Amino acid sequence: MExxxxxxxxxxxxxxxxxPHLVAPQGIGVDHWYWKAYIEKYRTTGKFxxxxxxxLLEQHQWYPPVFPLLMAILPETVFEKYSHIxxxxxxxxxxxxxxxxxxxxxxxxxxxxAVGLVYSITPILIMYNVQLNPRGLAALFLDVIVLLLIxxxxxxxxxxxxxxxxxxxxxxxxxxxMTTQLFWFACTFGGxxxxxxxxxxxxxxxxxxxxxxxxxxxxxxxxxHWDIVSFWNRNWRWxxxxxxxxxPIYGTPGYETPGKYFRTGFKGLIRRLQxxxxxxxxxxxxxxxxxxxxxxxxxxxxxLTIEDAWMVQWLGLILLFMLMTTFIPLMRCxxxxxxxxxxxxFPAALxxxxxxxxxxxxxxxxxxxxxxxxxxxxxxxxxxWTLKHSKTxxxxxxxxxxxxxxxxxxxxxxxxxxxxxxxxxxxxxxKKVLYGxxxxxxxxxxxxxxxxxxxxxxxxxxxxxxxxxxxxxxxPEHFINELPVDALKPxxxxxxxxxx
Numbered sequence: 001m002e003x004x005x006x007x008x009x010x011x012x013x014x015x016x017x018x019x020p021h022l023v024a025p026q027g028i029g030v031d032h033w034y035w036k037a038y039i040e041k042y043r044t045t046g047k048f049x050x051x052x053x054x055x056l057l058e059q060h061q062w063y064p065p066v067f068p069l070l071m072a073i074l075p076e077t078v079f080e081k082y083s084h085i086x087x088x089x090x091x092x093x094x095x096x097x098x099x100x101x102x103x104x105x106x107x108x109x110x111x112x113x114a115v116g117l118v119y120s121i122t123p124i125l126i127m128y129n130v131q132l133n134p135r136g137l138a139a140l141f142l143d144v145i146v147l148l149l150i151x152x153x154x155x156x157x158x159x160x161x162x163x164x165x166x167x168x169x170x171x172x173x174x175x176x177x178m179t180t181q182l183f184w185f186a187c188t189f190g191g192x193x194x195x196x197x198x199x200x201x202x203x204x205x206x207x208x209x210x211x212x213x214x215x216x217x218x219x220x221x222x223x224x225h226w227d228i229v230s231f232w233n234r235n236w237r238w239x240x241x242x243x244x245x246x247x248p249i250y251g252t253p254g255y256e257t258p259g260k261y262f263r264t265g266f267k268g269l270i271r272r273l274q275x276x277x278x279x280x281x282x283x284x285x286x287x288x289x290x291x292x293x294x295x296x297x298x299x300x301x302x303x304l305t306i307e308d309a310w311m312v313q314w315l316g317l318i319l320l321f322m323l324m325t326t327f328i329p330l331m332r333c334x335x336x337x338x339x340x341x342x343x344x345x346f347p348a349a350l351x352x353x354x355x356x357x358x359x360x361x362x363x364x365x366x367x368x369x370x371x372x373x374x375x376x377x378x379x380x381x382x383x384x385w386t387l388k389h390s391k392t393x394x395x396x397x398x399x400x401x402x403x404x405x406x407x408x409x410x411x412x413x414x415x416x417x418x419x420x421x422x423x424x425x426x427x428x429x430x431k432k433v434l435y436g437x438x439x440x441x442x443x444x445x446x447x448x449x450x451x452x453x454x455x456x457x458x459x460x461x462x463x464x465x466x467x468x469x470x471x472x473x474x475x476p477e478h479f480i481n482e483l484p485v486d487a488l489k490p491x492x493x494x495x496x497x498x499x500x
Contacts, residue, residue: 002109013120017088020130024394029131033427039071054426057444058436062224066175067134087129090136102353111353118349123379124279138176143346154306170209177225178335186317224440231442233333238450247452280341285372286348289365315347392420398492403428412466468497
């Protein structure tokens with residue numbers, strides 16, 4: 001029976017991650033189309049990094065290169081046919097590593113089954129892995145490093161494994177910027193907390209490794225990393241805000257977008273807590289359960305092993321970083337804190353293996369885990385409901401018609417309001433878009449995003465904008481009245497303005 005469950009759980013996990021593509025068969029995800037353009041251009045020209053002139057507000061494609069270069073190795077037919085689900089298979093590799101680690105720590109099959117089920121129904125893994133993205137690969141590298149450190153530090157692993165740690169740490173820096181930030185924070189804070197200089201030295205070691213592996217290209221990656229951090233340090237207040245209604249030119253003083261992530265006041269606080277708890281409930285629940293069990297100091301039931309302590313501290317550091325990047329204004333430039341929940345699931349699931357599979361739990365822990373299981377199912381159902389009704393997370397038939405129509409129109413720069421559609425417009429229509437924000441050049445983007453700092457008349461004149469794509473009710477009347485409209489074509493709720 002157990003062998004069938006070991007096969008069934010990964011299969012169930014993959015099927016659950018494929019369901020969003022049934023809800024949105026025309027396409028899903030925002031970043032997906034940028035990565036397709038990047039990889040296809042590199043494959044066609046052989047130039048690294050590729051030039052993507054369709055993005056007017058970008059200077060260089062200085063994104064960490066490991067993920068797109070690995071994707072470019074795939075056969076062209078495989079990439080073209082399965083690009084939308086490649087992140088699911090990267091996630092599957094991470095799940096297999098997790099299940100192997102659970103067996104290594106506990107030696108119990110029920111532990112392996114438990115972590116597999118927990119990983120399968122974590123909402124953020126279902127929501128985020130619907131598109132091409134490097135976060136899963138970087139998370140896999142970070143998981144490998146932590147397991148190697150446990151082996152090296154607590155089990156006297158061979159010295160040569162430090163070479164593996166150096167290699168994989170460099171790969172993290174060359175794969176994903178937010179994972180790099182978490183890695184550096186955990187190394188620095190953990191080194192101070194554990195009085196272990198080796199953890200602190202992983203920060204400079206990772207930089208040297210990245211420079212060697214990339215033959216110096218990491219200098220550019222670091223410049224681009226500093227560019228985006230500086231940009232959001234200036235603009236985090238308007239993250240996910242309405243670019244027009246919060247504009248100093250077109251907005252009303254004091255207005256805040258209802259769904260904005262950093263909205264002030266009690267409603268903003270509740271929204272951020274919903275994100276922190278809802279995308280990965282396991283992290284918080286498992287930390288509480290661990291402290292409950294280990295805090296009782298009952299030697300008959302809470303045999304605290306070295307691995308237990310390490311996992312509690314690893315999970316605690318990730319959750320601490322999530323809180324700091326959410327609630328400390330100076331650190332909000334490091335990205336939306338809830339997204340680090342993507343990394344928290346690995347130690348959280350391993351702790352479940354140790355508590356549950358290691359038989360170190362009581363009824364309170366059972367209630368915590370059962371309640372979290374139910375909470376995850378509710379979160380997944382809510383995600384599918386919002387995806388079905390969203391105009392920005394996916395393409396629908398009307399948007400597909402817009403893109404086909406726009407592709408046949410005369411060349412001209414396209415401006416999208418909201419900004420979510422720029423990547424898919426650039427990819428599907430082959431037209432230039434008034435956007436950037438992927439590699440380097442955020443100062444070019446700042447007058448347009450995250451809020452308009454120029455009048456639309458100036459924008460149209462400066463960038464020769466020919467088309468504006470929006471949807472009914474999104475743009476205020478006084479903004480629309482300023483547009484030199486030559487023609488307006490509706491596609492369901494979508495509106496395509498052709499300008500004189």
